[in-house]
Amino acid sequence: MKVKAILADLEKKHPGEVEYHQAVREVLESIEDVYNENPRFAKAGILQRLIEPDRIFTFKVPWVDDQGNVQVNLAHRVQYNNAIGPYKGGLRFHPTVNLSILKFLGFEQIFKNSLTTLPMGGGKGGSDFDPKGKSDNEVMRFCQSFMLELWKHIGPETDVPAGDIGVGGREIGFLYGMYKKLAKEHTGVLTGKGLNWGGSLIRPEATGFGCVYFANEMLKTKKESFKGKKVAVSGFGNVAWGAAIKATELGATVVTISGPDGYIFDPKGISGEKINFMLKLRASNQDIVEPYATEFPESTFHKGKRPWEAKVDIALPCATQNELGKEDAKTLVNNGCICVSEGANMPCTPEAIEVIQQARLLFAPGKAANAGGVATSGLEMTQNSMKLNWSKEEVDQKLHSIMVNIHEACVKHGTTRDGYVDYVKGANIAGFLKVANAMLDQGVV
Secondary structure: OOHHHHHHHHHHHOOOOHHHHHHHHHHHHHHHHHHHHOHHHHHOOHHHHHHOOOEEEEEEEEEEOOOOOEEEEEEEEEEEEOOOOOEEEEEEEOOOOOHHHHHHHHHHHHHHHHHOOOOOOEEEEEEOOOOOOOOHHHHHHHHHHHHHHHHHHOEOOOEEEEOEOOEOHHHHHHHHHHHHHHHOOOOOOOOOOOHHHOOOOOHHHHHHHHHHHHHHHHHHOOOOOOOOOEEEEOOOOHHHHHHHHHHHHOOOEEEEEEEOOEEEEOOOOOOOHHHHHHHHHHHOOOOOOOHHHHHOOOOEEEEOOOHHHOOOOEEEOOOOOOOEOHHHHHHHHHOOOOEEEOOOOOOEOHHHHHHHHHOOOEEEOHHHHOOHHHHHHHHHHHHHHHOOOOOHHHHHHHHHHHHHHHHHHHHHHHEOOOOOEOHHHHHHHHHHHHHHHHHHHHOOO
């Protein structure tokens, strides 16, 4: 395998899809040696088959706003790879959604789902629709129109979408209601469902919980823990919420949260009623954090800045892709940070990761550290299939075990000769091997 040649060909076929190219490059560079050691992979064209999606559905979504005007959005569903199970991955509703972002997310999802050891393939989807500022009725009409096209291509054993940015409990409810009407069946075709109709306990918090569980396993390798540590968290959606809760439970003080307007620094810690305040703010469609500083005067608001300038021990980027750059990484290193665990999908740029790893910090890539969300979605699928519900403690215990196992797989495949664990390489190799071997077993399909 010649990484440069493959990437050059990919960029020629799909020009301008920067995020997609970035995700593929990271995986190829990690698995190059393992791939070349097994000639069966090359003979079966595993790599060429893996980096291209099985199929992509693109469709328009017409809907009527509250003023009676017809609006039209563009939507996609990328079904990437189903070698180890039905396609599984979220739906994102945000103005920035395009094919490059969805292909990067779907490609990452293949390996993330593989790492959980649950039978789930990789997929992703979404639309450039922005739910922010829309009424419940407008969101409902959009979701119903969206599902009117998507329902033909999904199913509990075919493709199981979930939520992502812009798709929470409200949107999943509207989407599922229309699917149920069209398909005439009550099945686990979506995850992130309401607790009254098939959802799993702790699903909203699961990605953040898993991110912290993984970071804690990394810290243990250095005889460290979250206890007494200062933690920077970016974002203030479900992932950041779950991460702040679990880090606090483990004895840390979470001192930052952030939004597109800047970040909050709270030396007393963001927990309890403070998290509840942010959730209420988020639910009111206010995508900003500045009101926190007014509500809690002991905190300060830093307009237009990112939380990585704060002096912390642990950084948990939980907002969006490429939010932590090279200079941010240098600041974290200089401030004595010892651990970075990605709660979002690819939130650190390649240049930032290079700085972090050269400084020998503990670093967990999103496909490993944020796999707790899709792992709990897999547990929701299992509960739906069995027609039962597990308790919060049972789900949390299973989630914790999955994250511990993912960490062990990363250590197994990512430990270098000098003892440093390259978790990026470990996660990519562990995830790739399971999928590649399943593809070999199933022939050229």
